[in-house]
Amino acid sequence: MTVTYEVRIWEVRRNQSSKAPSFEARWKVGSKSRSKTFRTKALAENFLSDLRQAAKKGEAFDVATGLPVSMLADAEPSGPSFMQFAQSYVVSRWRTTAPRTRETEAYALLSLIPALVADVPGRPEDDELRQVLRNHVLLPESRRGTLTRAQAMVLRWLEKASLPLADLQEARIVRTALDAISATFDGGEAAANTIRRKRAILHHLLELAVEQKVFPTNPLHEIKWKPPKAVTVVDPRTVINPAQARQLLAAMPKVGRTRGARLKAMFACIYYAGLRPEEAADLRLKNCTLPESGWGQIILEKARPQANKRWTDSGETHESRSLKHRAKKETREIPIPPALVVILREHIDAYGIESDGRLFRTANGGSYSSSAYSYVWQEARSLVLTDEQARSPLAARPYDLRHAALSLWLNAGVPATEVAKRAGHSVEVLHRVYAKCMEGQQERMNGKISSALDE
Structure with missing residues (x-):
């Protein structure tokens, strides 16, 4: 125990930060300022009176608690730390x-x-x-x-x-x-x-x-404290167009010996089906309907997020979990365009599937870490984009492929309810997050205002 005899005691004051009436007893032990809040002024004054009497008797005060030594033994248990x-x-x-x-x-x-x-x-x-x-x-x-x-x-x-x-x-x-x-x-x-x-x-x-x-x-x-405002909308500068998406996907096989080629179809799922990366990571053959021509379908059942081993149940970095914001065993159906059907069929022909049915895995059957597939993505960007584009936010992260997908669907005129259903969002979140990615809205609104002014 560290003690001191340097004690200073102030008068009771009203706690201005509290909505309900409360009073603050304030004192200082050594260099440490202390305070204790009471529901009534009388209780606060009684507490300070005990401190003053102890100081007048020349008692030592405990630096850690701010209390005189005589009050430590009588102090009520403070509950858990x-x-x-x-x-x-x-x-x-x-x-x-x-x-x-x-x-x-x-x-x-x-x-x-x-x-x-x-x-x-x-x-x-x-x-x-x-x-x-x-x-x-x-x-x-x-x-x-x-x-x-x-x-x-x-x-x-x-x-x-x-x-x-x-x-x-x-x-x-x-x-x-x-x-x-x-x-x-x-x-x-x-x-x-x-x-x-x-x-x-x-x-x-x-x-x-x-x-x-x-x-x-x-x-x-x-407490009168406001958290800082956070950005909740997608920056339209991150959104690539379909031509750029095709160029980036085509560049994947050029990255590394096999890693880029093995990841091409995974990135294609994020773009063409609007999957989250962890959803693509757990995609299995049984989840896919891949006809020889025309549109196919993905029925998502699970996601495979990455976490540090100490926090997972299995002690592995990747575990299958239920879909984000969904109940256990709830699924999500997503129609997929012919371009993605072709890419998935080619991927299966080239690399087969894992024993548990997963489509995307390393050569040893493991899951790709976020750092691994992010590295491949950055390498592909450097091959396709100009230096200025590569330094910009344009498709800076693999997740931006999903943003590009949902923005494309909305701008193509797909109803927000359908986009939200495919993306696994609520309509309210969809409108808020992608508000700045709706091309042509400003021009249409300006036209309506001009028509009204001309009447």
Whole structure:
């Protein structure tokens, strides 16, 4: 225990950030400012009176808790620490969440847990804290690895320093949490989408605390803080036209010895059928109707997203999962044009299928990592696009093929309900995301306004 005799106590003040009446007791122990919120002013004044009496008696104050030594033994149990509650939150949701969701939740907690700690001496480096959290604390007990001696010391520090969950009733602590999710691990400004995802996880965790009667209301609701606006619409500069798509697909066999050729049909599925990359990765022969001529059909059953091995059930980087935003065993039917039928038939003739029926896999039967197929895509872009185009956002990612597909369907006059059905979107999301990719809309609207003005 680290103690000090340097104590300063201020008057009680009204908590302006709280909608319900509450009062804040404020004091400082050493260089650490402390505060505690009470429902009534009398309770706050009584608490500060106890602190003043202890200071007048010459008692030492504990730096970690801000309390005089005499009050430590009498202090009421503060309940779980934030780290303990976060750990139980992750573990309790493990069975019902997808690997990518587990990874996203852990990523948010890697920012929050190291930030919500007391000023306890001997703080390890942040990367040491995150390593112990990632490989031990935020995993089910059966999946935790053996800690080295140094890691065990890091864990003991975390267990000692992690703030009580109840401290998040203080506006100051909540703002510390919001500051933490707004920064990258190296201290830079985090992307808007990242901040919003992490804030949603913090909100959900605190809602669970409300459900368990730790808090009367969610402390986040008392804070005047707005997440940054995130880009939710597709940049039309990323959308390629059909001729460019055909050129890029034709260039695939020129990339590598066999990798580009093996991936050509997968990229074609993303463009011609509007599949997500993880949906194309799990496409099987039984899902495809491929006639010798005319239109065919794909009936999607599963997706094969990629996640770090520590978050998957099997310990592999790829696992078959139900379709995004769909119930288990729900399927999605997608008519596919003759051009894609031909490409798929050629792919099957050349490479066959895996024992489980998958069409797209490495020469050894594994799944392509996102980095592997992204590399092939970038190589094809460099072969087809001009230097200026290659430096632009045009088809910068394989996923932009899907954006090009849906934009093409909408501009061709396919009803939004049908496009949404094929893409696995809601109509509302479709209109919002692809609003800027509807060619000719501005001209038509301007024409209607001109006609009205001429009347």
